[in-house]
Amino acid sequence: MLKLWFAPNTCARVTLTALEEIGEPFETGLVAFMAGEHRKPAYLAINPAGKVPALETPEGVLVQTGAMLTWLAETYPQASLLPDAATAFERAAIRAEIFRCSSDLHPLVTRFVMAPMISADPQHAGAIREKARETLLMQLAPLDARLSRQEWQGGDRWSVLDAYLAWIWFRITGSGFDADAFPAIAAHHDRAMDRPSAQAALAREQAATEELQQRGLDFRPPFDKGAKA
Ligand SMILES: N[C@@H](CCC(=O)N[C@@H](CS)C(=O)NCC(=O)O)C(=O)O
Known part of the structure; x- marks a missing residue:
């Protein structure tokens, strides 16, 4: 098991x-x-x-x-669990979305949420958090645009990509990230958590x-x- x-x-x-x-x-x-x-x-x-x-x-x-x-x-x-993919390119595009969450967004989540643990100097925490916030704004903008056009990350069907983004959103909004900045991601989070x-x-x-x-x-x-x- x-x-x-x-x-x-x-x-x-x-x-x-x-x-x-x-x-x-x-x-x-x-x-x-x-x-x-x-x-x-x-x-x-x-x-x-x-x-x-x-x-x-x-x-x-x-x-x-x-x-x-x-x-x-x-x-x-x-x-x-993942969106349908018929070709090597389509499969790679799905992996890109997984890597986006694990390699781009998750480290920013850590910096935003756990800023005091990133540097040995507690005075750096504010700057670490602010830089993470700025980068999150840039990286989440295309996802918000996508989710204003389609229901799920992969199109019209739920996949674990949606669970991944929902966790990222939960984590950063739970730490004070402005949820109003990205209404489509906020609505997507609620849909994803209803599953x-x-x-x-x-x-x-x-x-x-x-x-x-x-x-x-x-x-x-x-x-x-x-x-x-
Ligand atoms: N790249 C890893 C990241 C895993 C990770 O950072 N996990 C965090 C919780 S979200 C953790 O265990 N942190 C404890 C630590 O690093 O001490 C993955 O995608 O699974």
Whole structure:
């Protein structure tokens, strides 16, 4: 059986949503950041990078959200996790959207949300956050334009690309990014979170959050505004 290592509110939500969308039974393992579990040998044996998510599969452990999503999409084609693609170019264009989320947007999310953790000098946090905000404005503009013309990232059908963008939007608006700047992305986020697989992922996160709270290990990022998921 598949096992996803995760923590609530993190990018692991995207893979969690993909697994819920597939609908096959899977296990989860909760990583308590506040207890430093992601830096302890037991978890480093699963992902030596000390990050979530990590997916245990019958063939071995997969790390990197984009790798997990493409593996799940190929392994469970009936779930149609990614947009249809008939040619090598179309498949590459879909990977470009995954890389956009994992390589361009996610690092900006980290800088915007976790600015005090990026530099050893706390005085740099404001500048880091502002630069990330400016770059996010530039990078999200074409996505807002696209989503004002079409319902989903891939066209007229939901895919995990939508779950990925919805997580990015949740994270930055939860940290004070102006949601009014991109009304089409804001509306897309709400559509994406209405999906039963997204709601099921949130329910698992909620249970994990309650477990962490009971252990006194609930994690809130520095600029958390408590945005709705
Ligand atoms: N490129 C990785 C990024 C994973 C990542 O940065 N995960 C964050 C949570 S969103 C994490 O585990 N951070 C803890 C740390 O870096 O100490 C992916 O796409 O899966």
